[in-house]
Amino acid sequence: MSRKNASLSRRQFITGAAAAVAGVTVAPGVFLMRSAEEKTAEGVRWGLLIDSNRCGDCNACVTACHAENGVHGMDRPRTDAQWIRKVDLRDPGTGHTRSLPVMCQHCENPPCADVCPTGASFRREDGIVLVDKHTCIGCRYCMMACPYKARSFIHEPLAGQAAHAPRGKGTVESCTLCVHRIDRGEGTTACVEACHELGNGAMTFGDLNDPDSAISRELAEHGGSAIRADLGLNPGVRYQGI
């Protein structure tokens, strides 16, 4: 693909020239930073599609996510972080049950980012909602605001984090849509990978803005809905069968 090549050469420009430019000391302590930008892929909106008709009594996505991102419980269920969880639904009228994973829904208009006083909660240009832990002060207002209960607060000092997923006491965190994998160009997430390898193949990752991506084609053909669509947040995670 021509697009991939283009981005490769741009990245090389950065790793080389950027390193050099960053070292230019104009005056003591004053840096001339690079002007070129290797950024998130343009015009992309990453998303997930989850087919709750296929998703069954399986926990592969949760296990994989937490292993990938070094999210270990302390055996304290009330304070342990959960980036993704399986939610079981039961229709009291019919007794019909189903199960589906819920994680950060990566809203287009994220309430967490709206309420965050320091702007630590933000949405990347490619649609991924993240917490910048450098500026998170741990006020937990985002947790009050999130309609999906997608966020966890870290209640104790941590050690042994995954290198690509920094997390520490006193800050809030949530699903990153495996942003480290996306930036490496892997085009999948730990949960989706596990769902296909070990689970029921109920999850699809892809670019919602690309009409030819698998996720867009599937959505165009069979449709999909959002949790709490009434809030108008336009989440990047879509579901079928709810």
Added chain:
Amino acid sequence: MDPVKSLGRGVLRWLGFGVLPLSLLLGCGGSVEPPDMTEEARGDQCVEPVDVIRKDHGKILTHERDHAVRDGVRNPDHGFVSCIDCHVASDARHSEPETHFCASCHTFNAVSVDCFECHRDRPSASAHLHSLNPHAPAPEFAWEADQQDVTATLAETGLLLPPSEDATQ
């Protein structure tokens, strides 16, 4: 008030509040030995000249972290994880500064930074030592037309090394 007495009191006060504490401070100014670098994980070469990185690694990291986190601009040369992979021994702990490349120097210099409250403080098993990136674009890299002046500027300041020179690693 007796002028002599008050003068004497003034001198005493001056000694007590000024000279004595200052001389105590002067007494502390002996030579001190910086801590040894942790040899096994110091790396052979850094991504920047040693005097630059020694003085300004903090600035480089803080400048680029916002780009990395917010815009996905990930520069492997200046990535936090790369520093750790190269310079920190895999059994080091930042809580035991004598074992840890970063923490030993920070402790010595009384620098308190909170990187390791969130970041992993040692290399992950799979990725010990990253390959050092040469300080230049890759050999097959072609400058875009509008970047030519940037190249010229860099070459003038001697910071853009010819691609062949230290791309041996």
Added chain:
Amino acid sequence: MTAKPQLRALDGQSRGYYALLGVLLAAIGFGLLAAALKSAHGHHITGMDNQIVWGLPHVFAIFLIVAASGALNVASIASVFGRRIYKPLAPLSGLLAVALLAGGLAILVLDLGRPDRLVVAMTHYNFKSIFAWNIFLYTGFMVIVLVYLWFLMERRMNAHAPAVGMVAFVWRLVLTTGTGAIFGFLIAREAYDAAILAPLFIAMSFALGLAVFLLVMLTAYHWTGRPLGDLILRRLKNLLAVFVAAVLYFVVVYHLTNLYATRLHGVEAFLLVSGGIYPLLFWGVQILLGSLVPLVMLFHPVWSRSRRVIAAASGLVILGGLAQLYVIIIGGQAYPMDMFPGYEVSSSFHDGVVAPYTPTLVEFLLGIGGVGLALFLVAVAVRFLHFLPVSLADHKVDPHHSAGSATETAPAGG
């Protein structure tokens, strides 16, 4: 013409005064200890968790912040509404406002996950966040009230005091609106997401601030033995009763509105009937002890003449306010979010179940520390600065007052 009110610092040599300072310092110490424990061990030593993210410290903090803006009432009535009788009390009113706000903010900051990053909160702003606005509203309030105090106490600046008093009054209305909006703007949770929370918080601030003011004033005059006439007291207690009734009104409207919407029946049933501690606090403490009983006490023709009754009623209003904030803040989080309407929901992350919450001693101590800090600031300030009028005897506050009119019911004012 009223004589210029004489303000004097307390002598503050008595053992009682130092004992008071000792108790307050101990409270601050406990608060700091709690903060240190929290920063060493993390929030898991508190009762807060991923379900109840704001707990008892926030009840204390928001109480103090709301009461702070309300404590300015007396000064506002004097400077904005031109009631001269309240003028001698304006400095104390401003002082209480600043001190209570400082106490509340101290709790909020020390409860952050990263209190060491306070400077980040001061340098990074997201202006869409009501929280970020509040940072400006709180600090601005402090500055304005401090300037107001300066103008009140500096003879040459006296002429400008009413103007600053006006700014302070408008600012405190905006501030309490902002505090209410912290909850009012939360679309996610059924118990919040209501514009009426802003005026409700304003009414609460009037009532709570005045209750705190009355208690502090009664205590100060009782302990120092300075004369305090019935005239000013009667007006203030009538005012308190009006404010309590106003809070009650907004509470009724809030719940009636929610009860009309079928989708909110669940959360209303939880808060009013089935939610265990929350209905108990609501009906028993907030409504009965914190509103109805004080209303009777304050309006009763005979009882309300007793200072003990007025003090007790103020105390009950404060208790009711704490209960009300507990129900709003913690009750609102305890009720599960309705993510999948029409389904029964369950998960390992406590979806679809009521979140239990038991505050721990650490949280309580942190809250007490904030209260201690606020009162400590007041106690020190009245000792060293001229805040308290030497006399609030009836003929001092109102020279037209004669012995004969003492038995008349004073107008409610405001």
